[in-house]
Amino acid sequence: MVGRGGFQGPRRQDPVSVYVAPTGVPYPKQEVTKAEDAQLKQLQSARQADSAKFPHRPGYGTRGDGVTLWANFFEMVAPTNLVFHRYAVTVVEPRIVNGQREEKKVVGKKLEQVFRLLLECQELRDYRNDIVTDFKAQLVSRIALGAEALEAFRPLRIPYRAELEDDARVDAPLLEVSIAPVGPLAVSDLIEYLTSTNVAGTFNKQPILQALNIFLGHYTKLCPGQVTVGHRSFPLAPQSNEVGQLQAGLIAVRGFFSSIRAATSRILVNVNVTHAAFYNPIALAQSMNAFGKDDKGRLQSFLKRVRVRATHLKPKKNKAGRIIPVIKTIFGLANTADGQNKEKDNLHPPPQVAWFGAGPRDVKFWKEDTSDGKSKGASSMKTQKSSASSSRGSYISVAAYFQVTYGMQTHPDFPVVNVGTSANPSYLPAEVCTIVPGQISHAKLSPAQTDGMIRFAVRRPTVNAQSIDQDGPIAVGLSPHIDGGISRFGVNVGNNMITVPGRILNSPEVQYSTPKGMQRADVGSGSWNMVTRNKVPLRFNVTPPLKNWHAIVLHFGNMKEPIPASERASLAAAFDQALRNIGINATRPAPWQTVRMANRDDRALANVIENLPPQHSIVMIVLPTSEKWLYDRIKSYGDKGIGLHTVCVLGEKLKKSDPQTMANVAHKFNLKHHGVNQKLGDAKLGFISKGTTMIVGIDVTHPSPGSVATAPSVAGMVASIDAQLGQWPADLRIQSKARQESVSKLDVMLRTRLDLWFKRNNRLPQNILVYRDGVADTHYDMVLQEELPLLRKACSGLYGKNEGPPNFTIVVVGKRHHARFFPTKLDAKVTDPKNGNPRNGTVVDRHITEARNWDFFLQSHAAIQGTARPAHYFVVLDEIFPKLFPKEQLPQGFSSHADLLEELTHNLCYVFGRATKAVSLCTPVYYAHLVCERARCYLSQYYTMAQPGQAVPQAPTDAAVRVHDRIKDDMFYI
Numbered sequence: 001m002v003g004r005g006g007f008q009g010p011r012r013q014d015p016v017s018v019y020v021a022p023t024g025v026p027y028p029k030q031e032v033t034k035a036e037d038a039q040l041k042q043l044q045s046a047r048q049a050d051s052a053k054f055p056h057r058p059g060y061g062t063r064g065d066g067v068t069l070w071a072n073f074f075e076m077v078a079p080t081n082l083v084f085h086r087y088a089v090t091v092v093e094p095r096i097v098n099g100q101r102e103e104k105k106v107v108g109k110k111l112e113q114v115f116r117l118l119l120e121c122q123e124l125r126d127y128r129n130d131i132v133t134d135f136k137a138q139l140v141s142r143i144a145l146g147a148e149a150l151e152a153f154r155p156l157r158i159p160y161r162a163e164l165e166d167d168a169r170v171d172a173p174l175l176e177v178s179i180a181p182v183g184p185l186a187v188s189d190l191i192e193y194l195t196s197t198n199v200a201g202t203f204n205k206q207p208i209l210q211a212l213n214i215f216l217g218h219y220t221k222l223c224p225g226q227v228t229v230g231h232r233s234f235p236l237a238p239q240s241n242e243v244g245q246l247q248a249g250l251i252a253v254r255g256f257f258s259s260i261r262a263a264t265s266r267i268l269v270n271v272n273v274t275h276a277a278f279y280n281p282i283a284l285a286q287s288m289n290a291f292g293k294d295d296k297g298r299l300q301s302f303l304k305r306v307r308v309r310a311t312h313l314k315p316k317k318n319k320a321g322r323i324i325p326v327i328k329t330i331f332g333l334a335n336t337a338d339g340q341n342k343e344k345d346n347l348h349p350p351p352q353v354a355w356f357g358a359g360p361r362d363v364k365f366w367k368e369d370t371s372d373g374k375s376k377g378a379s380s381m382k383t384q385k386s387s388a389s390s391s392r393g394s395y396i397s398v399a400a401y402f403q404v405t406y407g408m409q410t411h412p413d414f415p416v417v418n419v420g421t422s423a424n425p426s427y428l429p430a431e432v433c434t435i436v437p438g439q440i441s442h443a444k445l446s447p448a449q450t451d452g453m454i455r456f457a458v459r460r461p462t463v464n465a466q467s468i469d470q471d472g473p474i475a476v477g478l479s480p481h482i483d484g485g486i487s488r489f490g491v492n493v494g495n496n497m498i499t500v501p502g503r504i505l506n507s508p509e510v511q512y513s514t515p516k517g518m519q520r521a522d523v524g525s526g527s528w529n530m531v532t533r534n535k536v537p538l539r540f541n542v543t544p545p546l547k548n549w550h551a552i553v554l555h556f557g558n559m560k561e562p563i564p565a566s567e568r569a570s571l572a573a574a575f576d577q578a579l580r581n582i583g584i585n586a587t588r589p590a591p592w593q594t595v596r597m598a599n600r601d602d603r604a605l606a607n608v609i610e611n612l613p614p615q616h617s618i619v620m621i622v623l624p625t626s627e628k629w630l631y632d633r634i635k636s637y638g639d640k641g642i643g644l645h646t647v648c649v650l651g652e653k654l655k656k657s658d659p660q661t662m663a664n665v666a667h668k669f670n671l672k673h674h675g676v677n678q679k680l681g682d683a684k685l686g687f688i689s690k691g692t693t694m695i696v697g698i699d700v701t702h703p704s705p706g707s708v709a710t711a712p713s714v715a716g717m718v719a720s721i722d723a724q725l726g727q728w729p730a731d732l733r734i735q736s737k738a739r740q741e742s743v744s745k746l747d748v749m750l751r752t753r754l755d756l757w758f759k760r761n762n763r764l765p766q767n768i769l770v771y772r773d774g775v776a777d778t779h780y781d782m783v784l785q786e787e788l789p790l791l792r793k794a795c796s797g798l799y800g801k802n803e804g805p806p807n808f809t810i811v812v813v814g815k816r817h818h819a820r821f822f823p824t825k826l827d828a829k830v831t832d833p834k835n836g837n838p839r840n841g842t843v844v845d846r847h848i849t850e851a852r853n854w855d856f857f858l859q860s861h862a863a864i865q866g867t868a869r870p871a872h873y874f875v876v877l878d879e880i881f882p883k884l885f886p887k888e889q890l891p892q893g894f895s896s897h898a899d900l901l902e903e904l905t906h907n908l909c910y911v912f913g914r915a916t917k918a919v920s921l922c923t924p925v926y927y928a929h930l931v932c933e934r935a936r937c938y939l940s941q942y943y944t945m946a947q948p949g950q951a952v953p954q955a956p957t958d959a960a961v962r963v964h965d966r967i968k969d970d971m972f973y974i
Contacts, residue, residue, distance in 0.1 A: 671727075
């Protein structure tokens with residue numbers, strides 16, 4: 001069970017259970033199975049149309065033991081006569097500047113409020129029960145707006161009125177709202193497409209799915225007790241077990257995700273439990289204390305754009321008796337540059353801020369005297385505009401102003417916040433501000449906060465399934481008992497989650513070496529030990545002799561010594577034995593060397609590494625701390641600076657002499673030193689074992705919130721070099737544009753991998769199987785239109801006329817989806833006995849997919865805790881399987897190419913050389929992710945929060961992620 005704050009997680013002694021709905025467990029709908037089979041039959045008999053974007057599904061998988069699973073989807077049944085009439089909405093604020101009309105686009109919270117006013121306006125009074133909106137740019141109505149209503153919005157002028165206000169203020173801006181018809185969308189067209197066996201037809205389903213999602217999300221966006229972020233909704237006042245403290249001014253809140261998905265013969269609503277970090281709705285001073293006031297730059301980044309309620313003013317009430325809060329948005333902390341642009345803004349005199357982030361005693365503003373001798377000040381310390389020659393008044397500090405005006409004492413240590421702009425500052429002390437509830441934080445969480453979020457999010461699968469099935473429909477407006485929900489449009493949604501057919505694939509044969517020859521590992525639940533049940537110790541398959549390596553014990557500042565000198569000799573002997581046990585013939589190095597760094601600028605460690613003999617290939621560094629800056633610096637210096645492999649390990653872990661810790665380090669040693677840890681039997685590798693197919697993994701990492709303006713996106717590529725799948729060297733390139741999805745230098749990257757393959761095999765691969773990570777389902781076209789030509793370009797000029805260009809198959813791998821599966825019966829054959837997830841190897845390719853597309857969900861791993869997330873694999877191009885395996889030449893036991901790809905992908909999850917278990921993503925994608933993370937180490941100055949006044953570094957080039965020639969063809973990123 002989840003305890004108070006949500007951080008206890010499942011207790012170890014709690015028995016594993018499975019979710020059973022109050023009405024029982026329904027059998028997967030046979031009507032859907034029949035529709036899938038009918039469409040598949042047509043697909044198999046028809047030639048694929050040239051207009052089809054992606055390859056058709058070659059069949060449904062048949063391998064593995066069958067199982068029935070809950071899937072977190074609800075079936076939606078919409079009236080066949082339901083038509084959505086779409087309208088584009090634009091909102092501008094016109095103004096006259098220098099005699100010319102200018103239009104300022106209305107955005108953000110103000111735009112959302114304009115849409116609320118729009119729904120209440122008289123011009124749409126006859127359509128109020130028929131209209132939904134995304135509160136950004138669209139209206140969707142089940143009844144077409146009449147000519148009179150449309151004419152009124154050419155444009156309609158609406159005085160802006162804040163939330164809870166009865167009437168617009170006298171000085172309220174007059175906004176212009178225009179509505180233009182886009183066109184109708186019939187739900188019946190989508191249903192006909194999903195149920196039809198006419199596979200030759202094409203249909204763009206994205207517009208209708210978008211309209212349905214607007215229709216679905218309208219309820220949560222209007223619900224006063226919820227806040228929505230995209231497709232996610234969260235309670236504004238969560239119960240105690242739905243919120244947890246993340247420290248440093250943030251809380252974790254549990255909510256629900258909901259989205260419309262298309263599947264064969266039906267429309268589904270995907271509902272999932274979701275979590276996010278929010279600003280703790282407490283007093284601003286309390287939040288500052290929690291975050292820390294010393295680092296003013298980080299504090300400003302943390303508070304920027306946070307909305308606060310000003311508490312020092314007498315509250316006003318509307319006609320209904322509800323208090324109208326005074327809401328301000330924090331621009332930043334008080335800054336010495338505030339109000340200095342005198343010519344543009346005519347601020348005379350400007351405020352006086354002693355230093356950036358100064359307290360209320362050290363921030364002064366000009367308070368103007370009126371003609372009657374009385375002083376005039378702004379309630380929020382807004383700098384007064386006046387003429388320099390006629391200005392009468394004096395400077396007063398924020399502290400003095402609040403003491404005189406409100407009788408309030410302010411603390412000198414709390415920074416004053418600016419709720420205006422840099423040009424027109426408006427100051428408030430922290431004591432009069434309270435953070436408004438429901439504000440999500442987009443900042444990157446600290447390691448401690450990340451751990452807290454994980455502990456909060458982790459719940460037994462049974463608990464999540466119950467929340468989704470019983471609480472989810474109410475929270476997202478699916479329940480027919482909810483006023484304002486989708487049922488008012490005649491739409492019905494199933495009372496419970498659907499069940500789907502799945503299969504559990506068998507684990508592959510994982511092989512190691514022993515003195516007597518090849519030995520299979522005892523694989524169970526997706527993991528294995530390096531000692532068999534018969535007590536036979538397993539050794540890595542390929543272990544080049546490790547003659548020259550070095551070990552360093554690092555001391556830093558006043559930190560505790562990571563490994564006492566008295567324990568080092570015995571620990572070194574134990575580690576040396578661990579290497580030998582696992583098959584690495586390593587020469588024992590010199591006694592582990594002590595290096596002391598006094599501070600971050602100390603070059604002691606760099607000097608020692610620089611002076612190591614050139615034949616040294618690996619240095620193990622025992623760290624006193626897990627602080628990221630130290631790790632980043634070591635990796636950047638070793639990988640790029642001098643070309644020396646570094647293996648970092650925490651002293652507190654290593655000194656325990658835990659065999660598992662030492663084995664983990666040994667895995668890294670061997671991979672970096674060109675070794676091969678585990679292998680798969682040739683029978684499980686299939687056509688890969690012939691050595692004519694290269695497997696490629698591609699990923700892209702983007703700047704995180706808080707990164708400097710010049711922070712780049714970086715693309716990473718790994719590729720196999722032979723049939724053993726033990727070594728996967730990598731290449732890194734800076735993207736031409738930050739946050740660009742398509743890989744801009746894909747041709748150059750693949751060319752380097754082809755050169756390496758040729759160097760190893762003296763021939764080029766006939767087939768290239770690409771697993772592409774990080775592509776949203778709406779961008780699948782981009783892979784074919786932009787990336788495939790670059791892949792083919794890399795091959796041009798390399799392949800001779802006789803051999804021809806290679807065959808490509810491209811599979812997009814998704815992990816940021818919300819599909820989840822839950823067992824329906826407590827059976828050790830289908831349910832993980834440790835946590836209640838489906839067994840590893842569970843694959844689902846029916847009932848939540850479309851027959852026209854070739855995709856599947858695979859949970860290859862055994863989740864350590866919480867609810868397992870399967871990976872989604874979608875084939876956007878297939879040239880390999882039809883060439884290698886015509887229908888009449890399928891291997892025995894395989895019914896279609898779908899079986900071949902599903903089993904190969906599952907087996908690839910077992911060759912991740914850093915672990916003795918199956919991983920959650922197939923190995924090439926996992927490695928591509930790791931190499932992108934290594935790039936973030938090299939570019940840490942770009943991905944860390946910039947300080948005010950700090951010079952922004954120039955945009956990096958490929959040189960910033962270029963690995964030293966000595967190790968660039970090794971697995972440096974492990």
